[in-house]
Amino acid sequence: xxxxxxxxxxxxVALLVHGVVVVTALIVIPRGRKPTAAMAWLLAILLFPLVxxxxxxxxxxxxLPARRRNEQARIDAMIRxxxxxxxxxxxxxxxxxxxxxxxxxxxxxxxxxTGGNSASLLADYRGSxxxxxxxxxxxxxxxxxxxxxxxxxxxxxxxxAAMERAVARGVRVRLLADHVATRRVxxxxxxxxxxxxxxxxxxxxxxxxxxxxxFQRPDLRNHRKIVVVDGRVAFLGSQNLxxxxxxxxxxxxxxxxxxxxxxxxxxxAVAAANTVFLxxxxxxxxxxxxxxxxxxxxxxxxxxxxxxxxxxxxxxxAYTTENNLRLFLGLIHGATERVIITSPYFVPxxxxxxxxxxxxxxxxxxxxxxxxxxxxxxxxxAQRSYYGILLEAGVRIFLYPAPFILHAKHxxxxxxxxxxxxxxxxxxxxxxxxxxxxxxxxxGFVDExxxxxxxxxxxxxxxxxxxxxxxxxxxxxxxxLARLTSALN
Numbered sequence: 488x489x490x491x492x493x494x495x496x497x498x499x500v501a502l503l504v505h506g507v508v509v510v511t512a513l514i515v516i517p518r519g520r521k522p523t524a525a526m527a528w529l530l531a532i533l534l535f536p537l538v539x540x541x542x543x544x545x546x547x548x549x550x551l552p553a554r555r556r557n558e559q560a561r562i563d564a565m566i567r568x569x570x571x572x573x574x575x576x577x578x579x580x581x582x583x584x585x586x587x588x589x590x591x592x593x594x595x596x597x598x599x600x601t602g603g604n605s606a607s608l609l610a611d612y613r614g615s616x617x618x619x620x621x622x623x624x625x626x627x628x629x630x631x632x633x634x635x636x637x638x639x640x641x642x643x644x645x646x647x648a649a650m651e652r653a654v655a656r657g658v659r660v661r662l663l664a665d666h667v668a669t670r671r672v673x674x675x676x677x678x679x680x681x682x683x684x685x686x687x688x689x690x691x692x693x694x695x696x697x698x699x700x701x702f703q704r705p706d707l708r709n710h711r712k713i714v715v716v717d718g719r720v721a722f723l724g725s726q727n728l729x730x731x732x733x734x735x736x737x738x739x740x741x742x743x744x745x746x747x748x749x750x751x752x753x754x755x756a757v758a759a760a761n762t763v764f765l766x767x768x769x770x771x772x773x774x775x776x777x778x779x780x781x782x783x784x785x786x787x788x789x790x791x792x793x794x795x796x797x798x799x800x801x802x803x804x805a806y807t808t809e810n811n812l813r814l815f816l817g818l819i820h821g822a823t824e825r826v827i828i829t830s831p832y833f834v835p836x837x838x839x840x841x842x843x844x845x846x847x848x849x850x851x852x853x854x855x856x857x858x859x860x861x862x863x864x865x866x867x868x869a870q871r872s873y874y875g876i877l878l879e880a881g882v883r884i885f886l887y888p889a890p891f892i893l894h895a896k897h898x899x900x901x902x903x904x905x906x907x908x909x910x911x912x913x914x915x916x917x918x919x920x921x922x923x924x925x926x927x928x929x930x931g932f933v934d935e936x937x938x939x940x941x942x943x944x945x946x947x948x949x950x951x952x953x954x955x956x957x958x959x960x961x962x963x964x965x966x967x968l969a970r971l972t973s974a975l976n
Contacts, residue, residue: 516543523837524549524914527971549918551693551804552703555770559805562766567597571783577602577796584821585904585928591817592800592926595810598762600798603788604754606927608907608935610895610942612731613642615722615749620649622716623660629779630660631715631764633692635708635909637664638729639678646728651685659688659779663767665709666691673734690771693921707804710920712749712909713764718781721760723799723908723925724749725831725896741890743862748829748895748939750907750925755783756797763801763923770805795929802910803921811910811924812917815898816842822900825852827940831894833857834869834913834970844880852883856943858893859886866913868969871962878952887947899937903930 516532517525532539550556573593577600578586593599609615623630623646630653639647650660662682669675669691682689692709694701714722726747732738733745752760758781769775788794802810819826819842826846833855835843847853855877861867874884887893897907908924910916927933 521836530971549704549707549804551707555703556805556807558770559766562769563597566762566766569782570597570599571601573599574602581796581928582821584817588814588817588821589798589926591813592798592810595806595808595813596799596801598759598799598801600796600926601755601759601783602794602796603790604752604756604795604797604927605789605793606750606752606795606797606925606929606932608932608939609722609724609749609751610747610939612726612745612747615724615726615747616643616646616728618751619714619722620646622714622720622722623649623653626653626658626716627656628658628717629715630658630717631713631761631768631779632661632728633663633709633711633713633764633767634669634728635665635710635712636668636672636727636729636733637662637678638669638672638727638734639674639681640730640734642730643728647681647685650687654686660686661764661768661776662687662689663692663709663764663771664689666694666696667705668708672729673736690768692767692771694771704919706915706919708920709767709803710909710916711763711767711801711923713760713923715757715761715764718757718761718779718786719753721752721757722749723752723760723923725894725909738862744891745894746887746891748897748907752797752925753787754789754795754797755786756799756925757781757786758783759797759799760923760925763799766801767921793929793931795927795932797928798926800908800924800926801922802917802924804919805921809917811908811922812836812839814906814924814926815839815912818898818900818904818906819843819846822846822851824901825854825899827852827854827856827899828912829856829893829895829897829940829943830912831858831892831896832863832866832870832911832913832915833873834866834915835873836914836917839912839917840873840876843882844876847877847881853881854883854885854940856885856887856893856940856947858889858891859947860889860892862892865969865972868966869972870913872966872970874950874955875963878950878955884950885944885947886950887943891946893943895939897936897939899933899940901933903933904928905933905936907936 516528695705731744899905905927910922
């Protein structure tokens, strides 16, 4: 063995290799990353060089491949060229801070705001799926379905039956499902066979199939939830197309049930929701189906004082910036009275923490609704690590009771602005997931959201700063460790 390797050289070689790894990491990792994410990666590689390097090679890229980003940019240019001009009479009524946020959203996504919309909230899990199925039964032209997770079970059979009846009437039914998330669900093969049997056109979103040349960072996912029928009605929110237990034996054993919130939307903003679907369909399939685009000008408007201004805001790693994070920060900084946040996975970045605590410190009523228990251990403990600083700043935290997972995702600001959609307030949704949010301006919609928020208070309990100070040290130690891993993006 000494003929090939001198043991005396082992330490110098190891030090040299370590030095090369450290220097390379210092050059490569900070490029384009937030300091917190860069520090987390550097720490992982310094403490666990082999594991850290392998993880970085696997999930270190926080953007989709250039081809997909370029295609998104091309589609955005097409949308921008076709988008109607924003009505000056509509924006004249906006507070200046809100007008700037709308302008920002339009610049980032190419989707302008529209007036004359109507929206209602659906908090009943089975009821929201049945409402979608009822609209599909009324479809005459097309049905567009996009979900992070799709399952075929007792809860969703009515939805599948409605799609089958629509296809039989000659309606074009298209369905997109996230590849990784849906493939994890029990019975996926049977679900796909059912889609094929009833004649639904379907495709995977962000497929991870290296042997077919389809690969990107495997945890970059399409987390959107959209249903559009005929361009006249849309559904957006937090809910996936699956049973309330997610058909998971682990969830069933724990008795877990997901609590969601969905909005039913009519009016010109439906055209924007449909545009997001059409863009995703084009990118995933290569099929341009603009024939099923219904321009906003051709959609019936709601007149009168209850009409809503709405703007659809897509976000994700196909964009060069975090559209949803900028939206949330702008709304929180612009608020003058109250900020109420509902997020099942609340792991904010530093900018979000400062925005929320600053809002509370300048005298606003700031409230956060989260679940009392968690379904994802690391995320649950990382979330808890922020409770102390929020409570000390005066933020009120309400815990939704077990066995429910409060999976709804919405934000209300003052008395007339709200956001509802698929985006959590965690680093995954803000940086790694493709999401869609609906920005709404209208007192009636916010009043309805206030009633939902009161239901959360009535069902759960408030966590006080004194209660939090009594948390055992071993629990808060785990919270701190989980918080370190949350920045690896």
